[in-house]
Amino acid sequence: MILNLAGLLIGVLFSLGLGLSGMTDPEKILEFLDVKGNWDPSLIFVMASAIPVYALFYRIIMRSRRPLLENKWYVPARADIDVKLITGAGIFGIGWGMSGICPGPGIAAIGALSKGAAVFVACYVIGFSAEAAYDKTIGAWFGASKLK
């Protein structure tokens, strides 16, 4: 129960961070990606503040034997760069560049009653599930899972 409540609370905090930072404004993202236009560095400020804060706490937190509310760590150990990672990230970049929206801000904007965000998130879940289903069936069949 605490696990679920903590999830809820952290979701609220994270979303407030997104809203305050301006990442929920697709124009800021598109202006960041539009290197030829009126460049907006907001995303750099967000990453340059979020990354060091996380890096510091990551080192402290990972010294514990286990997390507060779970019995073990679920942090992925993989460090290899493979074709699947690069291809997937590239596809994500194309979708991101089309709208200026990534999953977090899209979901946060549902709370702001944006219909477009609701459409984005619904189609995002469909795309995610479709790729997961592909991996399990056709991908596994053709041995594409070797790309993992």
Place this chain on the structure above:
Amino acid sequence: MQLVINQAVHQVMNHPWGRATLGGILIGLSSALFLWTHGRILGISGIVGRIPELKKNDTLWRFMFFVGLIAGGYLAADFWPENFANIRTNSNYWRFAASGFIVGVGTKMGSGCTSGHGICGIGRGNPRGLAATFMFILMGIFTVLLIGR
């Protein structure tokens, strides 16, 4: 002294870069808090994208997090409505739909999005996070150059 601090806070909060920085700190803190409590990387795409799997003991916290994100967005839109104005007024639903679907496929295949790779991945010095972030920003730039805004 109080006045000086108030003015400084006012200055930072009224500049988009100041807000971006404060918002980023809050994003970093909540991602760290999530690592501490749940022992997981706070990657929105993975947490939310796996809700439809409906596994016992693994779906409710994901759904609660999803609800929290929406609730936080509701509050944030009240505090900083200007940061939600564009996404509210844009009615190009086909673009939203196509973009959402492609983001879904890409984040599943690439095991993460801006939060999981760009903040947590780079933050913990994971080469995969750095490579993925480089790649999605690069392709984002190409896409905007190619199809415009």
